[in-house]
Amino acid sequence: MATVPSAPPYNRARSTIHFTPRRAASFTRAHAHPITDIASGWTECVALVVRDGALIAEALTRLRKSIPFPLRGLDTDNGSEFLNETIIAYCQEKAIEFTRSRPYKKNDQAWVEQKNGSVVRRFVGYRRLEGLAAVGILARLYAAVRLFVNFFQPSFKLASKQRIGARMAKRYHSSATPSARLLESEAIFAEVKDKLRTVAVSLDPLRLLDEIRKMQHHLAELAAGQVPTVLAVRDQELENFLKSLSTAWKSGEVRPTHRDTPKPMHDWRTRVDPFEAAWPLICRWLESEPDRTAKEIFQRLQAEQPGIFPQGQIRTLQRRIQEWRTTQASRLILAEPDAAGIAAPNVAVATW
Known part of the structure; x- marks a missing residue:
């Protein structure tokens, strides 16, 4: 691996796939390439x-125009989208x-591997995204994320580390945005710095x-099989968004891509009910002798129907x-007095 210079820019890249491994892969699944x-x-x-060398080369051409410094070096993993004649x-x-x-040494890509969690997965999540519509929305999302992360999200950088016995003492520079x-x-030209300040x-x-x-929100709709309608940003919608920030924490997870999909209530049986045939008889016993315990009912059931109910079914x-x-x-508590066969006392209702 080449030596990494101390001055920018030396970039590292890798590929991230937005899909769930439990489902079959699709040719049109969306791929994210953080650099x-x-x-x-x-x-x-x-x-x-798709992960294709020609598309990666086109993406690098566009990135060289958008990043505020010249691209001098590129260090990637061993994916076929990078290791090919085109790149x-x-x-x-x-x-x-x-x-x-x-x-098989992923720590060689530590600088970009951490961005899979702090940028890609944090903003996009783990749901399956596929199709041209998903890629278009991802591109628009990343256009906003690049500005938000690079201009408004400070981070720490390791200054030094020293092993003291079994403990590793680390020192960090003051937090700063990219x-x-x-x-x-000092490696950045003054014209570029002026443009950064203007932006x-x-x-x-x-x-x-x-x-x-x-x-x-649109990505979450796509992942759920819906067809999103991407609308332009309007001032009225922005005002509503600003008003909701003070109470957004009450709703739990605010990122639509990270909200758990509600699961249906499990109201069906997964095993055959061993007491289905005998349940009417058990109900008659309980109605006639409500003080009987379940153990006594089970022993009586075993005596009348031997060999059918093993001892392990008593808990059921x-x-x-x-x-x-x-x-x-x-039913007794919530039933009306007349429905239960009990005459209601003649008590006047107090009014306050």
């Missing part, structure tokens, strides 16, 4: 339909130093967050009888 700069932490994400020829043509990590690190870097002043983090939430009968008694008690 991060080691020195500043500047992160870009690209959404692609190697592209890097040679553009004078980009191309290196790869060691096989754009702030670029502004402090930072023009951005509104609340508008970006509103756009992110809308795209997450106890639960069934408990449910029956609870139901009967609820």
Whole structure:
């Protein structure tokens, strides 16, 4: 692996697939390719339909125009979307130093691996996304995420670490956003820094967050099999979003892509009821002798029908009888006096 220079930009890239492994793979599933700069932490994400070298090369061409520094080096994992003649020829043509990590050594990609959790999975989630519509919404989501993360999300960078016995003492630099690190870097031209300051002043983090939430909502609809309608941002919707921020915590998870899908109530049996045929007889016994315990009922049932009910089924009968008694008690409490055959006392109703 090539030596990583201390000054930006030296970028690392890898591929992330938005799908659930339990389901069959699809040719049109969405892929995310995060690229991060080691020195500043500047992160870009690209959404692609397929993992193809030509598409990766096209994405690199667009990224070189959007990132605020020249691309000098690219270090990737061993995926076939990176290790192919197209990407190697592209890097040679553009004078980009191309290196790869060691096989089965994912810590070689630690800078970009952590972005899978802090950026890709945090904003997109783990649901299955496939089709051109999903890629289009992902592209719009990443367009807002790149600005939100690079200009408004500070992070720590490790300054030094020292082993003291069995403990590892780590020291970190002060937290800063990727754009702030670029502004402090001497390797960035003054014109680029002026442009970064201009972009930072023009951005509104609340508008970006509103756009992110809308795209997450559309992705959640796509994952659920619905057809989303992507609407333009309107000031009225933004005002409603701002008003909801103070009470959003009461609703639990605010990211639509991370909300749990409600599961249907389990109201069906998975095993044959061993007392189904004998239950009418058991009910008659309980109605005539309600003080009998479930154990006594079970012993009587074994005596009258020997060889049918093994001893291990007594707990099942106890639960069934408990449910029956609870139901009967609820009926007596909630029933009308006339329906229960009890005359209501003639008591005047007090009015306050």
